[in-house]
Amino acid sequence: MGLLARMRGLAARDQAVDRNPAGGLGTSALAVRAPVPATPLPPGAVLVETADGVGWLVHASPLSCHVTPFAAAPEIGLRLDYCFDASGERHRFALLLAAEAERVLLVESVGAAIQEAVQGALQLGTLELPPCTSDEEWHAFRAGLNELVYTRFGLVVEDCLPVDLHPAVDFAAQLAAAPGPAAAVPPAAASHMDGASAIPPVPADALPSPAGAERPAGPSDTAPGRREPWLEWVRLADMPLHGRRAASTATAGAAADAAALRRLFLELPALAAGLRALQMREGDGTFAPLQDILRRLALAAVHVSTMPSLAHSAPGQRLGKHTQQLRAAHAAAAQAALDESWALLAAMRGGLDRVRLDEFDRVLSNLEYSLAQRRATQP
Amino acid sequence: MITAPPASSADCSTILADGCIATVTATRRPRGNRAEVKCVVPGAPALGEAMQAAVRLARLTEAAYDSREQVVLSIDRAPTADDRNWELAAVLADRMVRGIWRPAAEQVCAAGWSDNWQLGELAGDPSQAWRLLARAGVQPGVLWLGAGPGDEADARWAVHAIRHLGELTGHAHPRSGISSARAWFPLHSGGINDTLSWVEVSIRPLPPDAQHDEESTIAAPALDLGMQQSVRQALAGARHFDGKGQGRWKTVVRFGHARLHGESWQFALVMADRLARGREFVPRGRVIASGASSAWHAGRIESVEGVQPKLELILSQAGIGDRILLPQAWSSDIPAGYRAGLKAKGASLACVERLGWI
Numbered sequence: 001m002g003l004l005a006r007m008r009g010l011a012a013r014d015q016a017v018d019r020n021p022a023g024g025l026g027t028s029a030l031a032v033r034a035p036v037p038a039t040p041l042p043p044g045a046v047l048v049e050t051a052d053g054v055g056w057l058v059h060a061s062p063l064s065c066h067v068t069p070f071a072a073a074p075e076i077g078l079r080l081d082y083c084f085d086a087s088g089e090r091h092r093f094a095l096l097l098a099a100e101a102e103r104v105l106l107v108e109s110v111g112a113a114i115q116e117a118v119q120g121a122l123q124l125g126t127l128e129l130p131p132c133t134s135d136e137e138w139h140a141f142r143a144g145l146n147e148l149v150y151t152r153f154g155l156v157v158e159d160c161l162p163v164d165l166h167p168a169v170d171f172a173a174q175l176a177a178a179p180g181p182a183a184a185v186p187p188a189a190a191s192h193m194d195g196a197s198a199i200p201p202v203p204a205d206a207l208p209s210p211a212g213a214e215r216p217a218g219p220s221d222t223a224p225g226r227r228e229p230w231l232e233w234v235r236l237a238d239m240p241l242h243g244r245r246a247a248s249t250a251t252a253g254a255a256a257d258a259a260a261l262r263r264l265f266l267e268l269p270a271l272a273a274g275l276r277a278l279q280m281r282e283g284d285g286t287f288a289p290l291q292d293i294l295r296r297l298a299l300a301a302v303h304v305s306t307m308p309s310l311a312h313s314a315p316g317q318r319l320g321k322h323t324q325q326l327r328a329a330h331a332a333a334a335q336a337a338l339d340e341s342w343a344l345l346a347a348m349r350g351g352l353d354r355v356r357l358d359e360f361d362r363v364l365s366n367l368e369y370s371l372a373q374r375r376a377t378q379p
Numbered sequence: 380m381i382t383a384p385p386a387s388s389a390d391c392s393t394i395l396a397d398g399c400i401a402t403v404t405a406t407r408r409p410r411g412n413r414a415e416v417k418c419v420v421p422g423a424p425a426l427g428e429a430m431q432a433a434v435r436l437a438r439l440t441e442a443a444y445d446s447r448e449q450v451v452l453s454i455d456r457a458p459t460a461d462d463r464n465w466e467l468a469a470v471l472a473d474r475m476v477r478g479i480w481r482p483a484a485e486q487v488c489a490a491g492w493s494d495n496w497q498l499g500e501l502a503g504d505p506s507q508a509w510r511l512l513a514r515a516g517v518q519p520g521v522l523w524l525g526a527g528p529g530d531e532a533d534a535r536w537a538v539h540a541i542r543h544l545g546e547l548t549g550h551a552h553p554r555s556g557i558s559s560a561r562a563w564f565p566l567h568s569g570g571i572n573d574t575l576s577w578v579e580v581s582i583r584p585l586p587p588d589a590q591h592d593e594e595s596t597i598a599a600p601a602l603d604l605g606m607q608q609s610v611r612q613a614l615a616g617a618r619h620f621d622g623k624g625q626g627r628w629k630t631v632v633r634f635g636h637a638r639l640h641g642e643s644w645q646f647a648l649v650m651a652d653r654l655a656r657g658r659e660f661v662p663r664g665r666v667i668a669s670g671a672s673s674a675w676h677a678g679r680i681e682s683v684e685g686v687q688p689k690l691e692l693i694l695s696q697a698g699i700g701d702r703i704l705l706p707q708a709w710s711s712d713i714p715a716g717y718r719a720g721l722k723a724k725g726a727s728l729a730c731v732e733r734l735g736w737i
Contacts, residue, residue, distance in 0.1 A: 066391050069660070073661050076660065124443055128727070130662050132729050132735070134733075137727075178556050283473075361447075364447050365445075366444055
């Protein structure tokens with residue numbers, strides 16, 4: 001069963017896909033695994049081979065999703081029409097299938113991933129959508145959005161319009177249902193100044209959620225009672241502090257660790273290739289820093305491909321649960337840095353300058369730091 | 380994308396339980412495989428660890444993380460074990476030294492603590508802070524910040540109170556049942572006293588079935604009657620134009636300065652309201668707006684007086700991610716190079732004729 005499907009809690013839908021390989025293609029799924037050579041293709045589908053004997057049926061007509069660009073403004077949405085471009089370059093989308101999909105790539109999870117990418121880019125300032133956007137700023141945003149979605153997902157944005165989500169999303173009702181600041185405090189957390197310095201473990205639910213009130217359903221939401229006990233062993237203050245997204249996904253454990261390392265293993269070389277293909281201008285001082293970045297990216301890729309397993313410090317020697325969870329958290333932080341670097345690569349395709357290179361240096365330093373911590377056998 | 384010029388050190392003072400002023404100093408240096416936050420408190424290692432925990436948790440609310448440098452924090456007087464007012468000062472000093480927050484005043488004094496720094500929430504004892512502040516004596520030109528519920532506390536303290544770290548840039552608190560947002564406007568009073576002042580709109584939902592007169596749900600305590608009326612009319616008109624905000628909210632409006640002349644604050648008020656209701660694109664920094672209208676129900680923005688001094692003030696005060704909104708009529712008065720100057724500071728400018736996203 002697909003990892004993404006399981007994470008979204010859509011087991012029933014996935015079984016339907018299993019019964020009929022092409023079922024749901026174009027409605028609930030953007031792509032499904034198919035045997036190669038394929039039996040007669042369903043109408044509107046294209047076969048993409050990600051490796052020898054591994055094929056995917058991909059829906060090649062426009063699909064639509066609603067994206068909330070700002071977590072703090074839930075009543076504003078962007079209606080995004082995107083499409084897999086069957087006639088154009090297929091490498092990035094094939095990489096997405098290989099790195100992030102298991103057996104089926106759901107439309108819903110693609111929409112959620114696009115929303116996360118857009119929110120992240122707006123927070124970091126690689127995309128700008130300020131209040132009272134002027135026409136020029138909107139066109140600049142559209143160009144940046146097209147580049148971001150193409151660079152990160154290999155999909156082409158056909159159309160994008162701001163929409164008022166009001167009757168469907170009611171901020172007043174959301175606020176009325178919010179727990180309030182006091183209810184969010186776990187009782188033990190209030191006492192961390194009692195002479196000692198230890199902060200009691202804060203349950204995963206108390207972590208800031210990536211999308212404000214609209215938190216995607218994850219394992220911790222669907223089954224809070226079944227959460228493994230060791231997930232609560234790590235003090236929140238020890239977590240890798242790579243922004244809210246990394247910390248909130250960091251409690252997912254071994255499966256998320258493996259998924260993050262797979263993404264890093266497959267995507268870091270492609271990211272370096274994307275950087276190499278950037279247009280350089282002579283004499284603007286970007287050549288040397290870019291060389292340095294490429295060298296460090298290659299080294300990071302070596303680090304990923306020689307990464308030790310999560311549970312062992314040496315063959316036969318198991319690590320403590322605490323160290324394991326920290327390692328998984330650092331893998332999630334490294335994955336967040338990878339997402340940031342795709343967004344930066346998209347911005348750099350619009351124009352390469354020293355400021356963006358310095359930003360890339362920051363992200364790459366974070367990635368190197370997380371990978372080194374993922375290796376560490378001592379917390 | 381534009382980062383602040385690196386400051387090598389920053390100070391933020393706080394007030395201890397015995398009424399003394401203590402100063403938290405933050406410096407930054409290359410990380411070199413060390414911890415990202417180091418706290419030095421001679422003779423009180425437990426306090427150092429608590430300070431490090433508070434600062435690291437507060438960093439969780441920031442968008443970008445930089446593992447390349449280390450921030451070293453120190454405090455010049457050790458507070459007693461049950462005194463926690465230094466926590467806010469440590470968090471603010473950490474933000475100031477990295478250029479994430481740039482205070483309007485030269486000196487900042489802060490008092491407050493939190494049990495939920497990872498959510499950016501702020502707690503504190505406003506009455507104690509006010510008492511200590513009064514005893515220590517307020518220096519003019521020092522920005523005071525403290526935690527506290529703004530509505531119930533002493534009105535003199537209310538202008539200093541923040542309830543959430545996001546309020547430093549006017550952003551709404553994502554978790555509480557109240558949504559509040561701030562917007563800033565230039566206050567022109569004869570040159571030397573020119574300053575950026577803020578207006579805050581806090582809203583909480585009304586029961587959906589209740590029938591209310593829109594203007595009666597808008598309260599503006601501590602304002603005179605004429606201004607209260609003006610606030611109510613502007614907000615009700617703008618919500619009428621929006622079409623989706625009526626009859627859903629109970630609203631409280633607060634101003635950073637009590638006595639205001641003219642009506643150039645109206646545009647900032649309307650923008651704060653739209654941000655609080657989750658119906659406006661959110662800037663990375665603050666919204667700085669100037670403009671009035673005789674027809675908010677049509678969403679029209681009209682010109683106000685004092686173009687040149689306000690433009691100069693905005694240029695000197697703008698910071699990273701700030702969004703500056705001015706009336707369309709001013710666009711011909713904006714000098715060449717003004718937009719470029721703002722862009723160099725990371726801010727952006729738009730001249731607006733009518734409310735709306737685009």
